[in-house]
Amino acid sequence: MAVATKSLHGAVAAHDDHAGHEDYATRLRLNRLGMWLFFISEAFLFGALLATRFYLWGDTRPELDQMVGLIVTSVLLLSSASMYVADTAAEHGQWRVFSVAAWTTMILGLVFFLGVVIFEWGLFPQIYEGHLTPWGDKYGAVVFAMTGMHALHVLSGIVLIFIMWRLARKKHFTPEKHWGIEAAAIYWHYVDLVWIFFYPALYLIGTAHH
Amino acid sequence: MSVRLTSLALVRGLIGYFVGFAAGMLLVMAARLMLGMEAWEQEAVYVGGIVLAILSFLLASGAMTDWLKWTRGIATPMRHGPPPGQPSWARYFGIDYNHKVIGIQYGVTALLLLMVGGTLALIFRVELAEPSLSFMSLDSYNVVFSLHGWVALASILLGVGAMANYLVPLMIGAEDMAFPRLNAFAYWINVPAALTLMLAIFVGGWDSGWTAYPPLSLRGAVGYQFMFWAIFGIGLSSILGSLNLIATILLMRPKGMALFRMPIFCWAVLATSLIQLTATQFIGIDFLMMSFERSLGMPFFNPIMVEGVNMGGQPLLHQHLFWFYSHPAVYVFVLPGLGIISELLPVFARKPLFGYRWIALSSLAIALVGFLVWGHHMFTSGYGEYLRVAFMISTLLVAVPTGVKFFSWLGTLWGGRLTFPTPMLFTLGAISVFLIGGLSGPVLATVTTDLYLHDTYFVVGHFHATIFGGFVFPFFAAIYYWYPKITGRMYNETLGKWHFWIMTPAFWVMSIGQMSVGVLGMRRHIADYDPALQIATGQLWVTIAGFFIAFSVLLMIYNLFSSAEIGALAGNNPWRSRSPEWQIPSPAPEHSYASPIRVVGEPYDYGLAGSQYIAMAGAGDD
Ligand code: HEM
Numbered sequence: 001m002a003v004a005t006k007s008l009h010g011a012v013a014a015h016d017d018h019a020g021h022e023d024y025a026t027r028l029r030l031n032r033l034g035m036w037l038f039f040i041s042e043a044f045l046f047g048a049l050l051a052t053r054f055y056l057w058g059d060t061r062p063e064l065d066q067m068v069g070l071i072v073t074s075v076l077l078l079s080s081a082s083m084y085v086a087d088t089a090a091e092h093g094q095w096r097v098f099s100v101a102a103w104t105t106m107i108l109g110l111v112f113f114l115g116v117v118i119f120e121w122g123l124f125p126q127i128y129e130g131h132l133t134p135w136g137d138k139y140g141a142v143v144f145a146m147t148g149m150h151a152l153h154v155l156s157g158i159v160l161i162f163i164m165w166r167l168a169r170k171k172h173f174t175p176e177k178h179w180g181i182e183a184a185a186i187y188w189h190y191v192d193l194v195w196i197f198f199y200p201a202l203y204l205i206g207t208a209h210h
Numbered sequence: 211m212s213v214r215l216t217s218l219a220l221v222r223g224l225i226g227y228f229v230g231f232a233a234g235m236l237l238v239m240a241a242r243l244m245l246g247m248e249a250w251e252q253e254a255v256y257v258g259g260i261v262l263a264i265l266s267f268l269l270a271s272g273a274m275t276d277w278l279k280w281t282r283g284i285a286t287p288m289r290h291g292p293p294p295g296q297p298s299w300a301r302y303f304g305i306d307y308n309h310k311v312i313g314i315q316y317g318v319t320a321l322l323l324l325m326v327g328g329t330l331a332l333i334f335r336v337e338l339a340e341p342s343l344s345f346m347s348l349d350s351y352n353v354v355f356s357l358h359g360w361v362a363l364a365s366i367l368l369g370v371g372a373m374a375n376y377l378v379p380l381m382i383g384a385e386d387m388a389f390p391r392l393n394a395f396a397y398w399i400n401v402p403a404a405l406t407l408m409l410a411i412f413v414g415g416w417d418s419g420w421t422a423y424p425p426l427s428l429r430g431a432v433g434y435q436f437m438f439w440a441i442f443g444i445g446l447s448s449i450l451g452s453l454n455l456i457a458t459i460l461l462m463r464p465k466g467m468a469l470f471r472m473p474i475f476c477w478a479v480l481a482t483s484l485i486q487l488t489a490t491q492f493i494g495i496d497f498l499m500m501s502f503e504r505s506l507g508m509p510f511f512n513p514i515m516v517e518g519v520n521m522g523g524q525p526l527l528h529q530h531l532f533w534f535y536s537h538p539a540v541y542v543f544v545l546p547g548l549g550i551i552s553e554l555l556p557v558f559a560r561k562p563l564f565g566y567r568w569i570a571l572s573s574l575a576i577a578l579v580g581f582l583v584w585g586h587h588m589f590t591s592g593y594g595e596y597l598r599v600a601f602m603i604s605t606l607l608v609a610v611p612t613g614v615k616f617f618s619w620l621g622t623l624w625g626g627r628l629t630f631p632t633p634m635l636f637t638l639g640a641i642s643v644f645l646i647g648g649l650s651g652p653v654l655a656t657v658t659t660d661l662y663l664h665d666t667y668f669v670v671g672h673f674h675a676t677i678f679g680g681f682v683f684p685f686f687a688a689i690y691y692w693y694p695k696i697t698g699r700m701y702n703e704t705l706g707k708w709h710f711w712i713m714t715p716a717f718w719v720m721s722i723g724q725m726s727v728g729v730l731g732m733r734r735h736i737a738d739y740d741p742a743l744q745i746a747t748g749q750l751w752v753t754i755a756g757f758f759i760a761f762s763v764l765l766m767i768y769n770l771f772s773s774a775e776i777g778a779l780a781g782n783n784p785w786r787s788r789s790p791e792w793q794i795p796s797p798a799p800e801h802s803y804a805s806p807i808r809v810v811g812e813p814y815d816y817g818l819a820g821s822q823y824i825a826m827a828g829a830g831d832d
Pocket residue numbers: 421540541543544586587605606608609612647648650651652653654655656660663664665669672673676677680
């Protein structure tokens with residue numbers, strides 16, 4: 001039997017009986033803390049990229065398609081809303097709603113991702129002729145570094161949501177126990193939050209360099 | 211009992227590594243052909259090989275198997291004890307989730323790397339023993355000292371991991387770490403990473419030293435790519451390991467163990483982990499950018515002048531990103547060791563630790579102020595003039611919390627009833643050596659003197675003294691001290707004393723020697739020197755001292771191996787320590803604590819009558 005005890009300063013300690021089934025509340029608390037620590041760490045990763053941007057560009061910026069920037073940003077913000085719906089639905093056991101909202105999020109995420117790859121990167125010149133290359137100059141290099149690192153996170157977020165959707169379909173989660181979904185949701189919000197810093201740094205701050 | 215080799219994670223991982231390496235290279239070549247490029251371009255092709263090799267190692271070894279099962283909804287119960295049907299040693303070569311096993315894995319790997327790093331040092335120290343080139347070329351010298359640097363640093367990071375992983379859960383009476391699978395993963399990623407680091411030597415190595423300043427690091431051999439990705443892997447280990455330790459310390463303490471009642475070592479680990487969790491990202495992304503600049507030509511660091519305007523990168527960007535990690539990292543190297551010193555002194559002085567709270571907070575203070583001083587490595591770099599004074603002042607501030615530790619140690623020793631078994635000797639040796647290193651710090655932190663001393667052997671002397679005093683000596687102290695808890699047997703005290711009495715004076719000689727040839731004009735990172743500097747005698751002394759140190763370490767290795775078989779049984783608590791881990795049997799059992807512990811007093815009240823730190827809860831308690 002597992003015992004959770006409240007220690008003097010309010011933190012909770014757990015002792016499982018070596019059989020490996022500690023109680024769910026304790027595990028959840030550890031998981032949540034672990035996730036937040038991971039976010040703190042990642043903040044330094046994205047912070048380093050921002051520092052690079054300001055160090056190399058100063059108060060200039062590349063000329064990027066403002067329309068593309070606005071659209072992908074809105075799409076990503078919208079996806080945070082749908083992910084919120086998915087998370088809440090899981091909390092209430094509304095698995096159909098969850099499923100629809102999860103797919104909405106994945107599709108919006110994919111739209112964002114394709115927007116970056118096709119329009120910002122110009123990877124498919126048949127569709128859209130981009131004018132930046134990663135090796136051209138400091139503008140191309142930093143744009144690709146920042147959007148690339150962020151896109152990698154978006155992509156992994158989509159994979160994570162997909163895994164959770166499949167598990168949910170297999171009745172893996174309950175309203176009480178759905179840490180996986182919660183984790184995917186806060187991860188998704190976090191990745192969005194990062195973009196809220198990246199978007200102005202790439203598109204808005206400084207004078208465009210011709 | 212015989213063991214099928216492929217049942218060992220290490221063997222499977224190594225096979226996966228080399229298969230993955232080949233596959234990754236082929237993949238990139240195929241992709242290049244499809245894009246209409248020539249198949250062979252060593253930078254991109256090798257990077258493909260390295261990345262897939264490390265990934266394949268992790269997959270083939272099984273370090274990720276449980277997680278992959280989770281994605282398919284398959285539950286994976288915790289495993290305990292050696293794998294069924296296998297001898298108990300086999301688990302050390304396998305994916306084991308027990309923090310004590312992982313701690314030993316870290317420790318043994320660290321000692322192996324220490325020996326590799328040390329051997330490399332002896333090789334180029336022979337070259338330096340007399341002026342003019344004798345058996346190395348200028349190039350091979352550069353490659354060997356560079357490899358020495360990162361191998362030694364990897365060894366330190368793993369040694370820190372060894373102490374933290376083995377000790378923290380034991381000291382706070384926890385069953386294990388917060389995330390045991392993550393713990394195993396964080397250890398295992400070091401293995402392919404360290405392998406990659408050493409393989410670099412077969413493709414020309416890298417010749418810039420550990421700091422990898424561009425533009426040199428953008429132009430040298432492809433060995434740079436091996437180093438960048440190896441350090442990225444080791445950095446990932448730092449991040450994941452520290453995350454785990456912080457969660458463990460914050461949430462898994464027993465009843466009654468307020469933060470200020472933790473064994474002091476846990477404070478040191480907490481401060482260290484905060485640095486590792488955050489700053490490591492900077493070197494990670496820095497080295498990634500360096501790798502991408504080399505393979506894709508993305509100009510982050512190399513300037514491209516177009517009509518008088520720089521459209522490319524800036525070499526100094528690397529120095530900022532690098533030192534923003536690497537200065538705090540030097541505290542990662544030493545804070546746990548300083549924690550060991552504070553941990554052992556009260557035991558061998560039979561007195562309370564002097565100023566517990568001050569020590570605990572000084573670790574945090576060092577960690578935090580450590581983020582504000584990176585520019586002291588760049589006084590001569592040509593950055594803004596005004597930055598020099600700012601970084602000089604912030605650097606000198608670090609001396610304050612460091613001084614707090616020294617005074618606390620003296621206060622603890624003062625009037626104590628001292629005994630001097632090997633761990634205590636190494637603790638005192640650590641203090642003496644750290645003092646030499648610490649005092650040389652402010653000399654370097656002062657702009658005027660640093661302009662003269664920068665890039666000389668004085669700096670080499672400075673950081674070897676701080677790192678040996680702050681890590682190597684305390685690590686050895688810890689090994690001797692907890693050896694009975696790990697093996698149940700006592701090491702050989704005579705051999706231990708020989709180790710100490712050879713290594714410590716030799717180290718003093720080496721330190722003073724390095725610093726003085728530096729002041730006399732010996733540059734670092736150079737294979738040759740002018741006899742007119744009159745430093746040949748000093749250089750010879752440094753080399754001889756190096757050999758003495760290496761020999762003494764071999765004594766320890768021999769001691770550790772032989773005593774595991776024939777050492778006297780140590781009993782549960784040979785040091786009469788109050789710390790929780792000594793209240794359980796030796797060797798520590800699979801499940802450390804049969805019942806939860808409860809903290810009822812202060813940790814270091816040695817010699818105070820009637821004081822008690824922990825109580826083992828009996829049946830019916832709680
Ligand atoms: C706590 C233990 C310490 C460690 C482990 C340590 C480690 C190091 C290392 C590894 C380097 C060389 C970096 C390189 O390769 O260029 C270095 C350089 C330096 N250290 Fe320390 N250090 C410590 C304490 C201090 C203190 C207390 C100060 C000043 C108050 C200090 C000031 C400096 C300065 C200014 C340099 C740059 C020297 C130069 O390159 O010109 N260090 N230290």
